[in-house]
Amino acid sequence: MEYGIKPLGREKLYLWLMLLPTMIGLLFGTIGSLLATLGLSLFDWDLINPPTWAGVSNYVALFQNKDYIEAFVNTLKFAALYVPGVVIISLLLAVLLNRKIRGVGFFRTVYFLPAVTSAVATALVWNMIYGKETGILNFMLESLGFPPVCWLCTDNAMMSVIIVNIWGAIGEGMIIFLAGLTAIPRDYYEAAAMDGANDYQQFFRITLPLVTPSIFFQTLISAINAFQAYDYIYMLTRRGQGDSSVPVVVYSIYRNAFHFFRMGDASAQAIQLALLVAIFMAVLFWWERHYVVYE
């Protein structure tokens, strides 16, 4: 980071002009709005009447609100299943594709397809596939002799939605891992093979340690996505009144802010979500410091 050209004279002004949009973004889009949300969470405000001071009561109320606790637990469950699901499946995929087999390009394209297309469009067809009486998934189950499953009923909806989310995310993970895997020097494997290491030993002693930077990165991305997951949940679990059968925190923020106009409650929930993400990141970065191998 030592290198850089120095701005001359009037160029100093240009420099800040070029940075101006980013600064506005930091002010209104991210850092400023984080502070604003923090402030809003201390008030009760319906956007019509003037805001009234609420102190920490919005936060206290969260812990007494059954719906919110359900959403919070759902968010944790979602992340706990989604993140390892995406990381493990996409790593396995990348390892398989890295075997120098035929048709790598074809497989890469196919697995990447859901990552390109909109969750709304694919959710429409998943909704049909999951259909209880008319869906092909139950048709397949029945033809194998199993009883039909109500995939999108409250008991199963969480699992069904996580499956679709993983389906939509492994393409990107696969690319991240393929890039990480191809960066591992071939000589390592050749040397290990000379010393008599079998495929499993090579995987656990060479591949896995050296791909930890990608595992770290993919876990980070997947976690950020997990805590923000919205589209499939909205499309697959929305009920008549606009609520969801598996509400998550993001869903609850959206409902409180833009349906009930409870800005204080919604802000407190948003802050709690940000804290949850921050804690998770702290753990992840601690893990990086101790276990990730950078060459």
Place this chain on the structure above:
Amino acid sequence: MSKSSTKTSLDILAYSALILGALTMLVPFLWMVSVSLRVPAEQFSRNIIPNPLTLQNYVDLFEDLPDQAFFYLTYNSFKLSILIVIGQVLTCAMAAFVFAIVKFKGRDLLFALLLATLMIPPQVSLIPNFIIFKYLGWIGTQLPLIIPAFWGGAFGTFLLRQYFLTIPRDLVDAARMDGASLFNIFWRVYMPLSKPAVAALAIFSFKDAWNDLLHPLVYLPTDMHKTTLTVGLAFFQQQLQMGGKFTVLMAGAFLSIVPLLIIFFIAQKQFIEGIALSGVKR
């Protein structure tokens, strides 16, 4: 067992797993196309080959929906996505250039701050932004979707900066010797040399804008002339639950992903290199 036969059996295992997985990935898309080519009476049929085969659903999509809704939804999605791409590419590239090339006080700190914002969930900004836009009288217009695209972003800036850093520094020094200004070095040297990364960012921004559901849902009215394809399709799905044609809905879903499929097949390399660029060279 000899070494080569272990390898062959592992290859067979790998192929079987990959093919089975590929089918899982493809079936929803095939089903979407299949349903869209059926007559409504056959919409729940379990045969993947439509019988009889019809294109009527695609015609209905444009002719039967009230007030040419599908046309307007598509138009809005295109218009917004293109404006968002322009905003993101311009503002992220300028910031990325400054962070990669220009020496000034507080640069590294500011860049670290920008990167840290990647971890702030967008839902956190949504509430204060909504309030600001409401006071500006912008709710119900497309401005709350367009303007934020013109205030940069951590992801795009990071992506382009990574690429800018790989451009040989001699080029900058040579341009500087010839008396080129900072802005000229940016526009005449860096932008033309960074086409792959710029293309990657443009594709990502287009994809995100085109697929966005939350923001149009919050900011745009549920008016089929003013909102986007994603909101429109979600709305039609809701209507359908009262009994309607899934065949037409699937035709709409398929048409809505066609632009992305085209971009993906043309620019697959940029897509994949963009993701690899953001993940590996840290």
